[in-house]
Amino acid sequence: MTHSADRIARYTAAGWWTGDTIDQLLAAHVATRPDDTAIVDPLNKADLLDGPPKRLTWEQLGAEVERVAGVLHAHGIGPGDVVAVQLPNSVELAVSFLATVRLGATVTPFPMQYREYELAQLLPLSGARLLVSGRESRAPEGTPTLSWPGDLEGVPGPEIDAGPPRREADPAERVTICWTSGTEATPKGVPRCHYDWLAIEAICTAAPALTSRDVILNPFPMVNMAGIGGVFLPWLRVGATLVQHHPFDLPTYLGQIAAERVTYTLAPPALLTMLLHQDALLAKTDISSLTRIGSGSAPLPPSMVRGWQERHGIAIINFFGSNEGITLLSDPAHMPDPETRARFFPRPGAPGAPELLDRVSTRLVTPDGKEITEPGVPGELRLSGPTVFAGYLPGTAMADPFDEDGYLRTGDLFEIAGERGQYLRFVDRAKDIIIRGGMNIAPAELEALLAGHPAVAEVAVTGYPDDVLGEKVCAVIVSKESGLDLASLVDFLRGKGIASYKLPERLEIVDALPRNPVGKILKRELKL
Template sequence: MNTRGLHPAERVAEYTAKGWWSEETMDGLFRARVAAEPDREALVDPADKQDLVGSPPRRLTWAQVDDEVTALADVLLAHGVEAGDVVGLQLPNTVELVTAYLALWRIGAVVSPLAVQYREHEVGELGRLAEFTAFVTASRFGDRDLAADVRRALPELDTVFAYGPSGDVEIGGPAAPGARERVEAHVAEHPADPNDCVTICWTSGTESTPKGVPRTHYDWLAMSWATVDAPRLTRDDVLLNPFPMVNMAGINGMFLPWLRVGGLLVQHHPFNLPVFLQQIAAEQATYTVAPPALLSMLLARPDLLAATGIGSLRLIGSGSAPLPPAMVRGWQEEHGIGIINFFGSNEGIGLMTDPHDVPDPEERARYFPRYGTPGVTWTSRLSEQINVKLVDADGREVTEPGVPGELRLKGPVVFPGYLGGDLLPSPFDEDGYLKTGDVFVIAGADDRFLHYVDRAKDLVIRGGMNIAPAEIEGLLAAHPGVADVAVVGYPDEILGERVCAVVVPAEGAAPELADLVAFLRERKIASYKLPERLELREVLPRNPVGKILKREVRADVLAGKESA
């Protein structure tokens, strides 16, 4: 795939002339942090790292992070990884995940991060779509050997690099003599262009095949200002990161702001509530992010919070589902902690409502800024750079309050287009606006807000991870006991949503949940995608052209849950 010059020249010229894009690069930001405060503590492992990967947690200064980046970059180069190569990356949130990102960026490689829950099915599919040449992972994650899974899923890979013995090349040791000189010589010969691709993340959408989302230095670093400005981050902040660093939430919510301002990045994930609460107190975290269901649960458990000690927190970011106004108000009034309401996507949405611009917690829970509203200003610098509009089903721009329309936006935060975009419908309209597929209405005094109505897509979001129902439906359709199937989400107070399979049994069959789960496990899919509930039906509702009416299925499932 082409990894150079992803944005067209006219866009680069326009946005650089306006000062929205610059010559900054990921490695350049990191080098600036190292040069400014080399001996300052920068990065901390999760407290339960020993259980996750079998090695003790570590704490690194900026200079120590740089040493590990140099050592890994040298090994990657020695084994044939080149600038422009697409490299898969699958690690839990540890210091090694951070150094792997930075080492790959230093040599000009493209990082395609995969969730640690992904198994052979997903690794193989995505690796071939993005044409991975190499892979960085670990020999151990819990009771799994990730490196062995990768080699089985992608036997054509040149090299599997692993922290541990089961990969082709074991990594994680000290730098070899002359490593820095070799790496710097490579960097001088292959200077990074800010329009180069640096990541390919993955979005599930409603299709069974995920779409690759390439991003450049330009658009990532423009987007990073949103998550610096909203929480007012500085070098004195301690950022506790419980989101996997595989998409917008983990990369732009925590990783890039840390590179921008410095401070201390404390890693956490997979999510473990007792460890998470212990890390808040032990590290004196000032800022973290959490899904709304978890924040509601914690608010209802003052005993947990009192036993933990959360006095260091000043702000919490949340999103991925609508925020309950009572939850946002409760955190503010009972604990003095403001909740920031985020709305984002891999493709480039950057809407956020923070306590500085919207002090009223109920407004903050319900609304997002309508950037560009005449006479209304916002403190985020992106408010001057992002153009937003709503478009109704007939393609007309919505300008009146209360009328639903699809959110569309344009600006320096938007990605350049999907991987293999020539074979996919364009995500942009005729005016160059990103078609988000999310429905909003104009609301609030002076029409200053956008109010989220619904997802146009059918994603199930379980614990912050997107699940495409069509993928699970396609696999279950091959089960001999399944005649028809629809997969929908149902509410869960901890994870946000869980997965329900609604099945029409084949004649004479009576499938059980355990049978379907075992069938899916045999297909080597990620565990978080497995259905946790089964409903049997005689028929599924469909529209006149045969499409399953998911809204009706979902309502039926919810009614059954409530009656039960």
């Protein structure tokens, strides 16, 4: 899907979309600050990829991107092609991403947890011509693959040394296809271009007031909104130092904050809540450089936001968004009270809201389609604006995500709040998504697989609270026979080659699943 000419004209005339491209942002830093540190590998790099940890200046990063773009070009990659990338957060991931964009091709990034089952579904849907991976490719046999370091590290050859042909990118051309696990069993493809990615970047850069002096620690996989829009592109805009982290390991994470003098990072609310109660652990770690933390994906406990601010002088920024369209944020500049910042979001267009949110148009709508204008009435949040995507990749979604007025249906319930109606308050996720440690899990996918287990008569999958990860997966099952246990379910799913983070960690055996009069399972009655 691409944006219409009318939409491009409207948003460029308003100044919301500009002629900037991702490659231009890189080139500007290479030219003006070549000797400054650009990007740093995770400390545990050897556990993830072969080769020593790297620390590149902007000049070195630019040279690496040019070289790898030459390798990809020599393998036939050019404008409009799709390159799948499955790498941990690392210098190599950033280089692969930027080199693909340099050629006018599209990056489709996959989480490291994806295995044969997921890749066999999504590689054909994406149209990827090849996969860039690390030491171990999990793609189906026969998938064209280039690996780090073997195929991409220091590759000689005159056709590569010459570099790819120079080109000027069109800001409307597709940059990424990310994948979102909705209520449908198969993830949906979310294409994005320079225009809408950099509109998202503008909001995510402004909220923490990032500058070139910042050191940003990124623990979120660079596969969707948090990793790309929340960290990678803001880093590229301001020219800060990016410190990569993967997979999440608390001692390593805290060690990087201390060693690299990190000033800004992201973390899920459950982790921040847990850390706040670990006084002994924090006392042994130097976090004095850290001034603000971005969080989201679940409601923020007001006591947690206040605790970080009062005990450590660190402001928590509350983000709410999705792969399809970033929407809301509460930052300390506009909402200095930490409890207000945790409970509410500024209503776009209302007095006191961040100026950048004026670009976002929101509506709350009742189930029968009526717009809500009074406080205290829950309704589905719908939105439009320059951060909203153009539509799902053809063949990956069953329904149009937009309403008759062109607003994105988010499936999330909010209500108007505040004495002047100046806030929006999150009420609930209308969707059934389970968010485990920042990773989305679609219950429908697991339900479809578990229905094939010989001992399962009926199944529903739901989330249950976890202090560290936010949620974990529970399978609620009506069994055909006695003796069914969690281990056999997990073994069955492992046999399907499914990613390990999706595996159920709890099993409940019931006599019957709760259903409404038309037979639909009542997931709200299964919440544990």
